[in-house]
Amino acid sequence: MIFSWRQRRANRRGGARKNEISEGNNCDLELTIPTHFRCPISLDLMKDPVTLSTGITYDRESIEQWIEAGNQTCPVTNQILKSFDQIPNHSIRKMIQDWCVEKKSYGVERIPTPRIPITPCEVSNICSKIVAATERNDAKKCQELVEKIKNLARESERNKKCIVENGVGFVLASSFEFFAAESSEKHEEFLRAILSTLTWMFPLGIEGQSKLGSTTSLRCIAWFLNGEDLSVRQHAIIVLKELLSNSLDDQYRSIVVDGLIGIEGVAENLFKILKVPIGPISTKSSLMVIYHMLQHERSEKLASRLVELGLVSLVLEMLVDGEKSTSEKALGVLESICNWEEGREKASKNALTMPLLVKKILRVSEMANEFAVSILWKLCKEIEDETAVIEALEVGAFQKLLVVLQVGCGGKTKEKITELLKLMNLYRNRLDCFDSSTGFKYVQRPY
Structure with missing residues (x-):
């Protein structure tokens, strides 16, 4: 297999290099990667080689995609996999890294040593610790564990997926409700940390949604909407949007909206995010929250207040130069507001x-x-x-x-x-x- 790298130090070696590379007029190099360093699926240089029960080594990302697609056989041998365990092949990985160092003068970068992916068991252990710390009213310990979750998620998409699929969202929603009930001001830093993590935790499941959609949690989220920190306001509106968009049924969504409508100042805070935009994500999220709220049977008072604030003019201004996704959501809000005479x-x-x-x-x-x-x-x-x-x-x-x-x-x-x-x-x-x-x-x- 031939791969090209730009030559960085073209004249540092002598004639021995000619057996390994061929150089063109544009100083590009064609460097042969050893066959056993390449993933049999992607044919790329392996970054995280793992070996299956059949003895064949693949790049972790490629073989995981193969298995997640529903395949139950080894791609090379076509044998049925008795186990889906992926054992890190440290010997091959070390050889690949040494080869990269050897070819550094050709512009090849050394692949970093991959971190071991988190396991469902480890995620469950972290969840148990968060539950125990919450029961002890130990917000400091909970925050340390939340930061650990965030750091693990940053390491790889695989870690993030494992965290989401093993109940962390429900545990964080429960902890959020518990400490919000005690005091939003006292535990502001910890609640902010949970809120930023929950933005990528959806869907939470029935129990998680019930915790995050409770009156206590909603009042805390609405309180953050009115804050000065732009990033916190963005996280709050994203969580509200995900909570409403990922509702398992219309009845639950109606309960959440009913709770939001009962919170003083929600209309003003949602309008503020549109009037003084934080970014495209916040704008779209706010439009979606307003849209869902206007579908509620008790939303007449909310609609009247939004019209009074100037929502119709603001939405029309957004339509002038809005990109497709924003325009679609803005039209949805305008259509909903036109259900009332004031809006029309x-x-x-x-x-x-x-x-x-x-x-x-x-x-x-x-x-x-x-x-x-x-x-x-x-x-x-x-x-x-x-x-x-x-x-x-x-x-x-x-x-x-x-x-x-x-x-x-x-x-x-x-x-x-x-x-x-x-x-x-x-x-x-x-x-x-x-x-x-x-x-x-x-x-x-x-x-």
């Missing part, structure tokens, strides 16, 4: 509404199309004012809706488009806004 009135009075809705149709995603059509329908059908219909026609909504019908959409969206087209058709002949030469340029011909 604010949207209809904003000069950006119709042009942006029509512009976003067919440019973002299928779901964004559904949101945009639904908003148009609510503004044109539920507000007894022909101004909205005329404005939609003037910016080309009729043509865009025809294209959506041809491209295909869901049943409910199709019904709304049909109603909108009938309504717009009543005004179309009175307006000089329909150019048949350009209106159908995106419609595919049937032949």
